[in-house]
Amino acid sequence: MSIPFSHFASQVQPESAFTVLAVAKELMAAGKQVYELEIGDSPFCSPxxxxxxxxxxxxxxxxxxxxxxxxxxxxxxxxxxxxxxxxxxxxxxxxxxxxxxxxxxxxxxxxxxxxxxxxxxxxxxxxxxxxxxxxxxxxxxxxxxxxxxxxxxxxxxxxxxxxxxxxxxxxxxxxxxxxxxxxxxxxxxxxxxxxxxxxxxxxxxxxxxxxxxxxxxxxxxxxxxxxxxxxxxxxxxxxxxxxxxxxxxxxxxxxxxxxxxxxxxxxxxxxxxxxxxxxxxxxxxxSILLRDQQMATFRENVTHLVQSLRRVEGVDCSMPGGSFYAFPNVSQICRKNNITSHGLAMYLLEGADDQRGVACLGGECFGDAGQGFLRLSCAESRESLGDAVAFIDEAFGQCEKIATYLDQNPNYRMAESMF
Ligand SMILES: Cc1ncc(COP(=O)(O)O)c(C=O)c1O
Known part of the structure; x- marks a missing residue:
């Protein structure tokens, strides 16, 4: 006999970054190389x-x-x-x-x-x-x-x-x-x-x-x-x-x-x-000096990430006023391929390539108002960020692969109201 959960527990939604993190870790355990830009966690050691x-x-x-x-x-x-x-x-x-x-x-x-x-x-x-x-x-x-x-x-x-x-x-x-x-x-x-x-x-x-x-x-x-x-x-x-x-x-x-x-x-x-x-x-x-040095590194990484993303066709990306995230507008790519932005994020992780992937979050992870955006954390090395954006650039150009991924995951198809 199963005992019913409370109404609250039955409908509670966990933080989706942790869900994507779990998928990324599973793929990595299976041998995939994943650029992890999904979770807002610092790559530095504690002071x-x-x-x-x-x-x-x-x-x-x-x-x-x-x-x-x-x-x-x-x-x-x-x-x-x-x-x-x-x-x-x-x-x-x-x-x-x-x-x-x-x-x-x-x-x-x-x-x-x-x-x-x-x-x-x-x-x-x-x-x-x-x-x-x-x-x-x-x-x-x-x-x-x-x-x-x-x-x-x-x-x-x-x-x-x-x-x-x-x-x-x-x-x-x-x-x-x-x-x-x-x-x-x-x-x-x-x-x-x-x-x-x-x-x-x-x-x-x-x-x-x-x-x-x-x-x-x-x-x-x-x-x-x-x-x-x-x-x-x-x-x-x-x-x-x-x-x-x-x-x-x-x-x-x-x-x-x-x-x-x-x-x-x-x-x-x-x-x-x-x-x-x-x-x-x-x-x-x-640890204030150390903190400020690390913040300066984040700032450089965000700037670098934003500048690289701006070079990807179909992507608009404004420099954030703060935080270590880039929030590029990918709505053009979503509309062209009929895919939600979270679907696009999952495609980058799971569908674009067997050997490599990029883990990031679709804007919908932050409510419907996030549709058409991706969130990428810059908490990786500069080199990895560069490689990740090169991967994204290539993956966005492969419309047939996106279509195949959508066929396998029809829940990521854009609803008509999203156009
Ligand atoms: C806006 C916002 N609030 C709260 C938190 C939670 O932070 P903490 O680890 O201090 O609980 C985060 C972590 O990502 C965050 O982005």
Missing amino acids: PQAVEAAVQAIESGQTRYGPSVGLDDFRASAADYVNREFGIEVTPDHLIAGHGAKIFEQLFCETFVNPGESVLVFSPHFPTYPANIERRGGRVCLQPLEERHAFRPQLDSIKEFLDREECPRAVFLNSPHNPTGGVTTLEDLQGIARLLEGTEVSVFSDEPYDQMVWSGRHHTMLEVPGMIDRTVAAYSFSKSFSMSGWRLGFAVSSPAIVARMGMLMNTSLSCVPPFIQEAGVAAMKE
């Missing part, structure tokens, strides 16, 4: 200072439960870090440690969203946002991020959300943006703040790529006076410090919101392991 601090902390017995909001030392170091980076003035009680940035999507929704209340998400969007809103029974309201606006959130979309929805409760922002690379300006943030004044709408500001802004500098909603009282800004060690497997991040908000999230953390994950937090302290204090 040696962080590794050493973690080992020392384990050896000195920091292996027990700790406070749910985080160790004093971690919170103080993270407060210093954001004050230095963003020119703000927060104290350790504005800080809470978390298991990466992603956990704060859930904690934020648990803190603010009641069943039936509406949450605005700009789309294309990071694929775990809907799951974390729906976990609370919230209503996901999508508004477009468009290439013609450099993938920046538009104030009209927020006005429409506030006017149309019966119970508007929260807005999700993400800058630099995954997958588009769009960067929200300080003026955008100030405009959004003005619109939210006097409402009961809170802001989740997802900022794991804060160190990857390629023109100008990163701006956070925390800079806008008063907004910290309705904003949870989430940061991660995964991208800036190449520590994705450590599962470490933190959020900044008002002390009252932090205390409330601490209680929610207490009822679920208890705390971030203390020795992991010590590694984070060392990274924030001692």
Whole structure:
């Protein structure tokens, strides 16, 4: 007898990058050479200072439960870090440690969203946002991020959300943006703040790529006076410090919101392991030079990847304002071959060649608004990126192979409404 799953568990969608990663690994295990541009993970080792601090902390017995909001030392170091980076003035009680940035999507929704209340998400969007809103029974309201606006959130979309929805409760922002690379300006943030004044709408500001802004500098909603009282800004060690497997991040908000999230953390994950937090302290204090060198490499790689993609016939690719992703527009190729962009991505991995393949994501992995785009991560060596684009160039030219792949995988055929 099979016991029914909850409605939520029955329809939950995992992050598709992990699904494509699993297919790529399977093909690689079977001997295929795959250029892995599907997952947003740094190719660099974690900072040696962080590794050493973690080992020392384990050896000195920091292996027990700790406070749910985080160790004093971690919170103080993270407060210093954001004050230095963003020119703000927060104290350790504005800080809470978390298991990466992603956990704060859930904690934020648990803190603010009641069943039936509406949450605005700009789309294309990071694929775990809907799951974390729906976990609370919230209503996901999508508004477009468009290439013609450099993938920046538009104030009209927020006005429409506030006017149309019966119970508007929260807005999700993400800058630099995954997958588009769009960067929200300080003026955008100030405009959004003005619109939210006097409402009961809170802001989740997802900022794991804060160190990857390629023109100008990163701006956070925390800079806008008063907004910290309705904003949870989430940061991660995964991208800036190449520590994705450590599962470490933190959020900044008002002390009252932090205390409330601490209680929610207490009822679920208890705390971030203390020795992991010590590694984070060392990274924030001692690995800044290394971090900046690695960010410079990402910037060079993104520029190189974008320039190479622009030379591929049928591909348009704007330079992202931030992040280590390129988000080329391949709609011309999709229309010509009657294939969805995710189908095109899977063709590059599975169908274009028996010996070699490129793993990347179709824009649909980030919602329907991503149709017609691919997302390629530049977290590979320059040489591999060059080889991957040469492979893509050749593969896009082989229309018969695309047609054969589509015959074998008709689910990737473009619906008429997509033309
Ligand atoms: C926009 C966005 N938010 C959150 C995350 C999750 O990051 P973390 O590893 O810190 O949980 C990612 C990771 O790719 C991301 O791109």
